[in-house]
Amino acid sequence: MSASEHPRLSTDVTSDDFCLVLESILEGSARRQILDRVLRGEDFEVGVKRLRSSMQTHVFRASSDVFSLAGMIEELDKRTREDGFHVLQAWDFGTHRFSEENVPTLMMDFWMKTGPEVRRERYSLAILLDYYFLHVLALCAMRAWDGRDADTTLDRVTKLVEHLQGPQGSGHQFVQNAETLLVLAVSHFHPEGQAYDRLVEKVRSLNSRHQLNFALIGAAVLGSHLRWGFSVMYGRDLGRMRDDNTADYPWLLDALLTLTHEYARMNEAGIEGRERENVVNAILNGLTPDPWAFIDTRxxxxxxxxxxxxxxxELFIRYKEELLVEFESYRPERDTYSPISFHTNFLPNTLVAMVMTALLEGSAQELCLNALFLSDWDEMGDARANLARTLMYYANASPDRLGEHGAALIIYDVGTGISHVSLTLSAFRKYLPG
Incomplete structure (x- = not known):
């Protein structure tokens, strides 16, 4: 199906329309055909330029189809910017404005500038093409509320994520579901803080499953982000961290409330097992940067x-003793991976590191972002710790990968994780009555 033949490219386009087009690309062999087309001939560099041009213009040519996504993307991106989010652009902290080029194009440029150690092979372009469509799917997820049923649209986007990461593409694993795409889309810097409040309000209109999924990854990502800031950016000054993250705290409060309600439901119903463990770990993860914000000094x-x-x-008071016991079981250990020991400044930087290490190593990543942040991936054993250390090494290996004042943007530190959990348990015992 050619997107240029799609009947609705006007201002009434919805995410449902966009999903229909993306299904025609991601479910079949279109991506292979796109790569065949850009790599025709013997000059790989020319093929790279062709693919970059397609990412820039949002027009892709397969064997017999032309997928022109520009009209839909421009309209949906325009609405998302009006909501306060620039999903396809990166914030430049030097110029204090968003980039002219879209993020996948910037990634392509960064990859080409990395040097001779980067493998210039077809599989590299396959990963980069999937990286492009990941961002397009994130935009689609952000517009879920434009259609008839946001819950149905998010389920549809999750299915598209499965196709994106399936056998028709590079096989690289990016994210687990549409809710993670929502978090990814808004997890770099956006100047309009109230945009986050509006998004949280939208999420409250979703069914309980989607709210829980959003809260699980949201609390974990915010916990990681704020822990990084506490030690690296704010010199362990809670006041500075609170003042500089005014949009994050209400979002984190909402995520913790959703998770704690789910914990209460499971506790009263006597539900044990993996799902409960995931909820408990996410609550603890979200609390660890600043537990006092939710039980002491607001x-x-x-x-x-x-x-x-x-x-x-009130929920924390009611379940104080049970939570303390269960929190204790998630105190990080030296020989076991813990999401609470993983700290990163912004989620997209972690994604970039995962993609770049895959390109450098010559193989698609088998673990997605969720594996680093949630506890229900424990069966992966040492693979998560190895990935975390690989990403930390990558982030520190070159000055151009460091943040302001030479700050490491990705840190895996078990000792810091242990300290944060100890402080959280101490705060629970000290400030919660009972």
């Missing part, structure tokens, strides 16, 4: 969240 950013704050506080 930050200014949470003053207007009185109802949600009080509700969470």
């Amino acid at each position: 930050p200014e950013s949470l003053v207007e969240c009185e109802v949600e704050y009080s509700e969470l506080y």
Whole structure:
């Protein structure tokens, strides 16, 4: 199916329309045909330029089809920018504005500049093409509320993620579901803080399964982000961290409340096992950067969240003893991977590191982002710890991969994780009555 033949490319286009086009690309052999087309001839560099041009213009040529996504992407991206989010652009902290080029194109340029150690092979372009469509799917997920049923659309996007990461593409694993795409889409810097409040309000309209999935990855990512900031950016100054992350705290409060309600439901129903463990670990993960914000001294950013704050506080009091016991079991250990020991400044930087290490090593990544942040991947054993250390090494291996003042952007430190859990348990015992 050619997107140029699609009947709706006007301002009434929805994510449902976009899903239909993306299904025609991701479910079959279109991506292979796209690579065949860009790599025709013997000059690999010319093929790279062709693919970059397609990413830039959002027009892809397969064997017999032309997939022109530009009209749909421009309209959906315009609406998303009006909501306060630039999903396809990166924020430049030097110029204090968003990039002109889209993120997949910037990634292509970064890959080409990395040097002779980068393998210039077809599989590399396959991963980069999938990286492009990952961002397109993130945009699609952000517009889920434009259609008839946001829950149905998110399920459809999750299915598209499965196709993206399936045998018709590179095989590289990026994310687990559409909810992770939502978190990925908004996890780099966006100047309009109120945009996050509006997104959280939209998520509250979803069914309980989608709300829980969003809370699981959201709490874990925010926990990792704030732990990184606490030690690296703010010099362990809670006041500075709170003042600089006013958009994150209400989002984290909502995620913790969703998770703790789910914990209460499981506890009352006597539900044990992997799903409960995942919820408990995510609650602890979200609390570890600043447990005092939710049980002692409320930050200014949470003053207007009185109802949600009080509700969470009461749940913590009610289940204090049970949570303390279960939290203790997630204290990081030296020989076992823990998501609480993984700290990163922004989630997209972790994704970039995962993609670049795959390109450097010559093989698609078998673990997705969720494996680094959630506990229900424990069966992977040492693979998660090895990946975390690989990403940390990559992030520190070159000055151009460091943040401001030479800060490492990805850190895996078990000792720091242990310290954060100890402080959280201590705060629970000290500040919660009972």
